[in-house]
Amino acid sequence: MLMSETTVDDDDDGGSSSQATFPLPVYMTASLQYHRANYCPKLLNLGDNGLTGAVPPEIGHLKGLTQLNLSLNSLRGEVPQAIGNLTNLEVLDLSSNRLTGEIPRALESLHFLSYFNVSKNDLDGPVPAGGQFCTFPSSSFAGNSRMEAAAGAGADLALGMTRERG
Incomplete structure (x- = not known):
């Protein structure tokens, strides 16, 4: 927790x-x-730590982060809009949790994001079509049976979401 x-x-x-x-x-x-009280981390790797509860919105205050890994935990609730404040973020891995709701549109403003993974959650709604989202493979979203490809999303994503549904 x-x-x-x-x-x-x-x-x-x-x-x-x-x-x-x-x-x-x-x-x-x-x-x-x-x-260190005067140090702002660039990498926060809390993957596979048995964490529970919601991802706190205050995580958006860690503006120096370039990599955030919260995968392989039991985190619940929605992906905080505040992650969109992490404008230097290059890697975001929230896979294998119990996250719900939609991917926040605020994440479309993460222009340096080159790796994104929310697979194996319970997310729904459309995959954002803006920003870097059209470049991510369908495997980044796999295991979210109620998620749908948005208009403008990459062909790989649209095909992957169709296959995912079965």
């Missing part, structure tokens, strides 16, 4: 533990610690 924390232990001071306060929430699991 992801927990919102406003303070975390900082062990970068020669061995003694202290508390650091952050202006934004920091998300932690019982075994994850954030060690």
